[in-house]
Structure formats: structure tokens, C-alpha cells
Amino acid sequence: MTKRAANAAKGIAGIAVTVALWEAARALGVVDPRDLPSTAAIIRAAAEGLWGGELARAVAATIGSWTPGLLLAALAGAAGGIALALLPRLEIATRPVLEFLRPIPSVALIPVALLVLGVGLEMQLFMIAFASIWPILFSTKTGVEGVDPRFMETGRVLHLGPSARIVRIVLPAALPSFATGLRTASAIALVVAITVEMLTGQAGIGSYIENVRLNGLITEMWAAIFVTGVLGYLINTLFVTVERAVMPWSPENRDR
Amino acid sequence: MADSTSVREPILAVENVSKGFNAVGPRILSGMTFRQEPGQFVAVVGPSGCGKTTLLRCIASLMQPDEGEVLHRGQHFDDPPSWLSIVFQDYNRSLFPWLSVRQNVAFGLRGVDARDERIMKALQAVNLDHAADLYPWQLSGGMQQRCALARSIVVKPHLLLLDEPFASVDAQTRIDLQDMVMDICRDMALSTLLVTHDIDEAVFMADKVVVLSTRPARVVEEIAIDLPRPRDQLATKESPEFLRLRHHVYTLVRQQAQRLPRED
Amino acid sequence: MTVKGHQIAPLAWQAATVVALVALWQWAALTHPAVYLPPIGRVVDGYIRLWHGDLLANALLPSLYRLATGLLAAIVIGCAAGIALGSLRWLDPWVRPTLEYLRFIPAVAILPAALLVFGPTDQMRIFVIAFGSVFPVLLAATDGARRVDPILLDVARVSGLSTIERLIRVVLPAALPSVFSGVRVALSIALVMMVISELIAADDGLGFYILRNQRLFQTANVYAGVLTIGTIGLVLTLALLAIEKRVLAWHRGWRGLTETNRG
Numbered sequence: 001m002t003k004r005a006a007n008a009a010k011g012i013a014g015i016a017v018t019v020a021l022w023e024a025a026r027a028l029g030v031v032d033p034r035d036l037p038s039t040a041a042i043i044r045a046a047a048e049g050l051w052g053g054e055l056a057r058a059v060a061a062t063i064g065s066w067t068p069g070l071l072l073a074a075l076a077g078a079a080g081g082i083a084l085a086l087l088p089r090l091e092i093a094t095r096p097v098l099e100f101l102r103p104i105p106s107v108a109l110i111p112v113a114l115l116v117l118g119v120g121l122e123m124q125l126f127m128i129a130f131a132s133i134w135p136i137l138f139s140t141k142t143g144v145e146g147v148d149p150r151f152m153e154t155g156r157v158l159h160l161g162p163s164a165r166i167v168r169i170v171l172p173a174a175l176p177s178f179a180t181g182l183r184t185a186s187a188i189a190l191v192v193a194i195t196v197e198m199l200t201g202q203a204g205i206g207s208y209i210e211n212v213r214l215n216g217l218i219t220e221m222w223a224a225i226f227v228t229g230v231l232g233y234l235i236n237t238l239f240v241t242v243e244r245a246v247m248p249w250s251p252e253n254r255d256r
Numbered sequence: 257m258a259d260s261t262s263v264r265e266p267i268l269a270v271e272n273v274s275k276g277f278n279a280v281g282p283r284i285l286s287g288m289t290f291r292q293e294p295g296q297f298v299a300v301v302g303p304s305g306c307g308k309t310t311l312l313r314c315i316a317s318l319m320q321p322d323e324g325e326v327l328h329r330g331q332h333f334d335d336p337p338s339w340l341s342i343v344f345q346d347y348n349r350s351l352f353p354w355l356s357v358r359q360n361v362a363f364g365l366r367g368v369d370a371r372d373e374r375i376m377k378a379l380q381a382v383n384l385d386h387a388a389d390l391y392p393w394q395l396s397g398g399m400q401q402r403c404a405l406a407r408s409i410v411v412k413p414h415l416l417l418l419d420e421p422f423a424s425v426d427a428q429t430r431i432d433l434q435d436m437v438m439d440i441c442r443d444m445a446l447s448t449l450l451v452t453h454d455i456d457e458a459v460f461m462a463d464k465v466v467v468l469s470t471r472p473a474r475v476v477e478e479i480a481i482d483l484p485r486p487r488d489q490l491a492t493k494e495s496p497e498f499l500r501l502r503h504h505v506y507t508l509v510r511q512q513a514q515r516l517p518r519e520d
Numbered sequence: 521m522t523v524k525g526h527q528i529a530p531l532a533w534q535a536a537t538v539v540a541l542v543a544l545w546q547w548a549a550l551t552h553p554a555v556y557l558p559p560i561g562r563v564v565d566g567y568i569r570l571w572h573g574d575l576l577a578n579a580l581l582p583s584l585y586r587l588a589t590g591l592l593a594a595i596v597i598g599c600a601a602g603i604a605l606g607s608l609r610w611l612d613p614w615v616r617p618t619l620e621y622l623r624f625i626p627a628v629a630i631l632p633a634a635l636l637v638f639g640p641t642d643q644m645r646i647f648v649i650a651f652g653s654v655f656p657v658l659l660a661a662t663d664g665a666r667r668v669d670p671i672l673l674d675v676a677r678v679s680g681l682s683t684i685e686r687l688i689r690v691v692l693p694a695a696l697p698s699v700f701s702g703v704r705v706a707l708s709i710a711l712v713m714m715v716i717s718e719l720i721a722a723d724d725g726l727g728f729y730i731l732r733n734q735r736l737f738q739t740a741n742v743y744a745g746v747l748t749i750g751t752i753g754l755v756l757t758l759a760l761l762a763i764e765k766r767v768l769a770w771h772r773g774w775r776g777l778t779e780t781n782r783g
Contacts, residue, residue, distance in 0.1 A: 007613035014614040035636050092530045093537045103757065104750035105712045108727070110719060111734035111742050115556040191626045195716050198628070205629070213632045225633055229625035236624050318674060336678045349671045353774040354693045363689075364679035393773035411679075 037219040045223035055224055058208035059231065062193050065121065065204065069128025070189045074182055077133045081140025081178070086166070091141075106131035106188075107195055114200070124196045131192040132185035136178065143177025144170055176243075176250040183239040190232060205231075265330045267415055267447045268292040268315065272324035274472075275310055279322060284310045286472035288324070292447060292464075294414075297438075299450045299458035301505065302468030303513035308451045309345075311473065312419050315449065316342050328415070341408035342417040345424065347401040351392040358388040361407045378410035381440055398429035402436070409440060416441065418450045422457065431489055434461060438487065455509060459502045460487060467508045470515050476508055558740035566744030570729075579729040580748065583714055586642060586725065587752070590649025591710040598654045598706070599692070599699055602661020607668075607691050623659070627652030627709070628716050635721055645717040645725075652713040653706035660702025664695025697771045700764045707760060711753050726752075 001009075019039050026033045037045075049055025084091045110127055117123035147170055155165040197206025205228055212220040243250070273288040284307040292298045302308055313319040314326055317333045317340075328337055336342075344350040351360050361375050368374065379385040382402040392400055401421060408416060418437070422430040438461055441448045452458050458465050465479045481501055483492055492498055542560065549559045569575055605611055631648050638644035668691050676686045718727025730745035 010613040011617040014616070014618050017614075018618050031637055089533070093533045096534045096538050097541065100750075103753035104746060105708070105715050105753065107712055107715045107719070108730065108746045108749045111730045112556065112746065114734055115737070115739055115742065187624075187626070191628050191712070191716075194626055194628050195719070198631070198720050209629065209632045213636060218636065221632060221636070225625070225629050228629040229621055232624035232626050233621055316678065318677060336680070338680050340678070342674075342678050344671055344674070346671060349669050350675055352672065352675075352690070352693070354696075354770045363675075366680075391770055391773060393770070393776070 035218060037222055041219050042222045042226055045219045046227050049220060049223055050227065054208065055220070055227060058203070058205045058224070059227065062190075062197065062204035062206070062231075065124050065128060065202075066189050066193045069125045069193070070132055070182075070186060072125070072129040073132035073136055073185055073189070076129070077136025077181070077185070078140050078178055080133070081137045081142075081181075082144055082166075082170075082174075084137070085141045085144035086170075102134070106134070107192060110196065110199060119200045119202070121202065123200070124193065124202050127196055128189045128192050132189045135184040135188065136181040139181025139184070140174060140178045143174030143181075146177070147173040176247055179239070179243045179247065179250075183236065183243070186235050186239055187232065190235065194228070264294070266291040266327075267294045267296075267329060268449065269327040269330070270311075270315065270324075271327065273311075273314060273321040273326060274323040275307075275314060275319070275321045283322075283472035285314070285321070285474070287474045288468075290466050290475050290478060292415075292449060294447050295445055297441060297448045297450070297461060297463045298466060299452060299462035299464070300466045300468065301452060301455055301458045301509055302473060303470050303509060304453060306468050306470050306512070307473040308453075308468065309419060311468075312342075312417055312449075312451050316340060316417055338411075339414040340417065341411060341413035341415070343401070343404050343408050343419065343421045345420040347397065347404050347421075347424070348392065350404050351400055351407075353392050356389050356391055357384055357395070357403050357406075360392070360403055361410050363407060364411050374410055374412075378406040381409065381443070382406045382436060397425050398433065401425060401433060405433075405437070405440070409444065409446075412444070414447060416446050416448045418448065418452075420452055421450075423453070430457075435489065437461070442485070455502060455506050456493070459483075459498060459505055460489075460493060465501075465505055467505060467512070469512050476512060479505060555737055556739055558743065562740035563743045563747070566741040567747050570726075570744055570748045575729070578724050579726050579745070580752075582642075583718065583725040583727070583749075584752065586645045586649060586717070587710055587714045587756075590646040590714070591653055591706060593646065593650040594653040594706055594710065595657055595703055597650070598657025598702070599661045602658040602663075602699075603665045603687055603691050603695060605658075606662040606665025606695065607687055609666075619658075623655040627713055631717060631720060640721050640723075645714070645722065648717045649710050649713040653710040656705035656709065657699065657702040660698045660705075661695055664698025665691050667698070668694040697768055700760075700768065704757070704760060707756060708753070711749070711756075715749060 022036070022039055025031050026036045026038065046055070050059075084094070106127070109130065113123050113127050113130075117126060151169050151173055152165060155169045160168065193204060194206035196202055197204035197208075198210050199206075201207050201210075205224060209221055209224045209228075212218075212224065269291045270288055273285055274283055275285040276283045288311060290298075300308055300311065310319070314321050317326065317328075317336045320334070325332055328340070352363065355363065357379070358375060361378055362371065365371055365374065376385060376388075379388055382405050384399060384402050384406060387395065387399060392403070395403065405421075421437075422433050425433065434457060437448075440446070450458065450461060459481060462481050465481060467476045467479065468474070469476045479501065483495070483497060483501075545557070546560050549557045570580055605615060627648060630651050631644075634644045634647050634651075638647060672690055672694060673686065676690045681689065714725075715727045718725040719731050722728045726745055726749050730742050730749075733739075733741035733745065
């Protein structure tokens, strides 16, 4: 057996052990078996829920708010990060405000958003964008600041004007940092989207999970949690794949 | 203190040892055989890359040979025996950076009486007693190597292995360390195995020089060094006998270096 | 501490910006009062009240307790598991797929399940906080353990250390710098999970306090609560940095040394 095949088999065995532990917890009554449905039941409920069922609609709704919120944060965060890196006066002036806001977890501002915007899609989009902007902003700023000055000199030697230097040298050089910030933000955005849904009943995974839990549909609840985990994994894989394709030259992607 | 058993077993017997990168394929060591008597100072020399470090790791029982065996006092060990100590070449990688000199030296001492005394004595032997509470990053290269030496002698070993210990220090420090090691080995009646690429050093310090061939390495010749002790950096190195031995070893090693590695 | 000439201009800019924003807020609060724009004085009052007496006991301390316990559990478990995984390489292929799935579950999705299994108790909230913050520590510890210099492991073997002794006396200290960077990330995640668990499923703590005051339209208290959470985050981050400085003093010296030797 090749090494890869052997490792894959071990991985599957590991998963099997986890499933076995789950089933053991049920059998031994460590947790009430009604609270812990069998893995087979969970998989079945997940498949049913996704195949044109409620769960699929909930996932779609969450993605439907996650995407525009993240996009908004990406644009604003990138623009802000670049501005802060290239305009030192702006950076200095805004520093106390940013350092003041930084330690505050964005989710703590959900009640504030409720006060100002009330319940609804607007408020959810705002919260997703607000929470996601920070990693993108700071990563982009660091990325632009970290551009090797020799690149800039090369640009001047090649007679590129300042805006051309920004577009053709600074942006590509800062792209890996921006991408990392975006990937971090994508996970934060998902958490915030689901949290708002749980809190306000906005359509999506969060409210779906709460609903099924309150209605005693425990299997459906676990199925939804399982699918959410898969969603989180897929989102991360998506970003990593795109990063590797777009930036094969980046240090993280180089030794593959 | 060296053990005086009624049957004088060699403290180290390398019997027909072979070792490769993996089970099949080219050998690094092949049919390596030599013995070391208790109290002897043995130096192992050979052309660069001939497998000296691999040999040392097998001798230390950090690795097991593919064929043949390594016996310590007639016994086989799966793991380094407690009375064996080793000083590595990269001293700045072998000291624990989060421990002070004193704590580094104390590292292998467990359940021992009069611990602090022993640590102090070891530090005095290497002239680091005034630096006991410094950390490795605050020490010079020579001091770091002395700390590693103190750590290996504080456990009162019977066999001390040295893997090119002076390769990374400057010439002046090297001379001081050579004298220091010889003093310690004499005072503690240690058996010592020194792996080195420096032929002068090998002839100067050892009772016996083992010359290795190129890869796959085996013993080309064992040369007895009968120079009188204590040895002096100036007087001994000018003596005709030293020069003759040095010439002989040097010629052997040169011959080996000019051969291409054989595929055995 | 003397302030040099060229440091005055930026400080002046910063002070000016802050003063301008505060003045703007206060002016807007007084001339165009709105539910979400309380005068600053009331916010400050609310903030001070949170650090005393009743509110301290009902809001601040419960939150702090959950955060500390959850984070500590995450650190201990993450470190132990990470060190083991990083050192015992043969474990890796068995465990990797399961871990790669678990680490990407958005921690908030676990909350309803935890609520079901543990009920609306502190255990539930601590579990959620720990679940969210364990992975950064675990991954950092694994990485740190993998990168331990093999020579140090050889020294441990020659010194006759057992596997457990080796993990605790050599691998753990060597991995500590990596672990600390993981803990920094874990702290911010723990803070977030603390707030989320108190927004959704609590009857005390700071998260509950802000939500309740939002429902009662006591906006000044909402802002005060938010500022308090921020303060806790800031203080804990600074405390962590101070601890790191102390514990990893050897690492800074060591890195400085090896970097000057390079090149």
C-alpha cells in the first residue's frame, strides 16, 4: 500500500473511532440518548434536509447574507488598509480611534446595531461587514507597509508614476496579506451571521437550529450543526484553493 | 571511576557494523570493527562525509546498526546506557535555551545525593562556576561548549563520546578546550571516543587513532599513539614521534579522500 | 519622560481628533437627541457603576469567571493534545481529518447542542468558550512541538528521560513561544464566545446586561457595557503580554543571538 493510501485509511479509521465514541456515549448513557441521536440518523436527516428541504433553504439564506457582508468588508477594508498604509497623517490621526475600537469584540455591538437599525437584513449585513472589516483592514495595512522598498525603487527606475506604482507593484505585493485577512474574516463573518440569526430570528442556519431545538427535533438540530461544520470547512478550502491558484508565488504556497 | 571487572571487557566493541540510509540501498558503514579498552582515549578520523557521525550515533545506541552489533562491556543496549555521555558538535543547539548554565548541567541528574556539590565541581572543572546563572544566549561559543561538557561529565560517565566538539570554535579556544578535555579525562579516568576531522587533534589527544575509509566506511587502520602523557601543546607537537605519526595518519586519510565512494 | 519636538505634532493630531469626535458626539446628543445617542456623561456613569457593588457581582464577575475558566481549559487541553500530536508523529494521519473538520465548525453553532446537553448553566457557557478557543492553542502547540530541535531530543534520550518526561521537560518549554502566540488568538476568540453565549443563553453576565438594557432602551448602559467588555479584553491582552515577556525572556535573547549569527 502506498503511503498516501495508508494515511487515508488511518484518517478514516480515526473518524470511525470518533463515531464509535459518539455511539458509546449514547449507549452508556453518559448523555441522555434522546439528546444524542445515532450518527446514522443524523446523516439521514442531513441528507433529507439538504435535498430540497428546510436545511438547504437555511444554508442558502445564511450564504445570502454572508456573501454581500463579506464583499462589503473586503472592499472597505482593502481601501482603508491601503489608505492607512500610504497616508501616514491619516494613520496617525485615526490611530487612537482604531486602537480604542480594537479590543471590543464586534458581537458586543449587536445590541447597539439593534438599537440603531432594528431587526432585519440591514442590521445583519451591517454586523457581518463591521465584524469582518477589522482583520482585512489590518492585514492589508500590514501587507502594504511590508512591501519591500526595493520594489518601489524598481518602479521609479522604470519610470512608473505614483498611481501606476500602487496598482502594479504595491497591490500585487500586498495581495497575500489581504488574502489571509480575507480568509480570517470569512470565518468571522459566518459566526456573526449565525449569531444574528439565532438572536433575532433572521432567516438562516442560526434561526433554523434554534427552531428545531425548541421544537424538539433533536436529530435535525445535530444534522444542521454537522452541515454547518462542513460549510465552514468548505469555505476555508475555497479560499485556500483560490489563494494557491492566484498566488502560486506567495511564500505560503511556494513549497507545495 | 572506571570499573575494574575481573574479566577486562572492552568498554566498547564495534563488531562488523553496517548501516545504510534504509534497509536496502547504499551503505554508510560497512563491516566496521574496532574495540576500545577501559581508560583509553580513542580518536576516529576519516575523510569528510565518510559517516563518522552515523558511527557515533550507533555507538551511542541512538541508532541501531542494520547488521553487526555495538557492545558496551559485552552487553547490547537499545537505548543509550546511563553511564554513557555525549557532547554534540552544534553546542548552541544542544543546550536548552530556557535553562541557565546550572540548570542545563543539572538536567540529567536525578535522585542523586549532594547534587549541588557535583554541579559546582563540574562547573569548576570547565571554568564556568562564575557563569552558573547565565543563560546560553549570554555565553560565547567556547563557553557554551564548556557548559555542554560539564553537563556530560556531571553524571560521572564511564564512556564519553565527543562528536567533532571543537569544529565550530576558533583556534585559540580549541587549544584551551583540548587541554581541558584531556585534564578532565585523566582526572576522572574516563574512556573517551573523539570523532574529529582534525588530524593534529586526533594524534595529539588520543592513545589510539582509528582511520576510516570513504563511504561505505570501514576501519582502514588502527594506529597506536605511544606519546608520553601529560601532553603539551608545544613540546609534544614538535616531537619527531608526533610528526611521524601525524604524517602517517595524514597520508592514510589523504589516500582515502582521493578514492571515490564504493557501492558495496 | 520628555516628549521630543517631533513627537508633539502627531500627539497633537491624535488628541485633536479624539477631542473633536467626543465634542461632535456630545453636541449631536444634546441637539438631536436620539435613542441611540446618549450624552457622554451618562455613558461614563454607567461604566463606573459596572465596576461596583451589584453590577460588579451580577454582570462583570460572572463574565470574567466564565471567560477565565473556559480559556484556561482550552489552554490546558490544547497544550497537552498539541504537544502529544506534534511529538508523536505517528498519531498525525489518524487524527488529522477529524481535527480538520472540528476546527472549522463555527463555534456558535455548537451552542444549541451545548444548551441541550448541559442546560442553561455556566458549564454550557464555559464549554462553548473552551470549544471555540481550544483550536488555536492546539494548532500552535502542535506546530511548536514539531519544530523542536532534534538535537535537544537526542540530549533527552542520552539523559535517560522517559517519553512523558521528554514531553514535559523538553518539548513543552521548546514549544512555549509558539503556544503563546496561539493563546493570544484564543483570548480574542474566548472573549467573542463569552459575549455570544451571554447574548443568546444567559441570565447574568455582561452580554446579558447589554441585551437587557437594549430591550429597555437604556442606551447609555448598553454603551457602558460594551466599553466594559472592551476594557476586559484590553486588560487581559496586556496581562498576557506581560506574562509572555517574563516567561519567554530566554527566547528573545536566544532569537537575537541566532539572528546575529546568521549571514
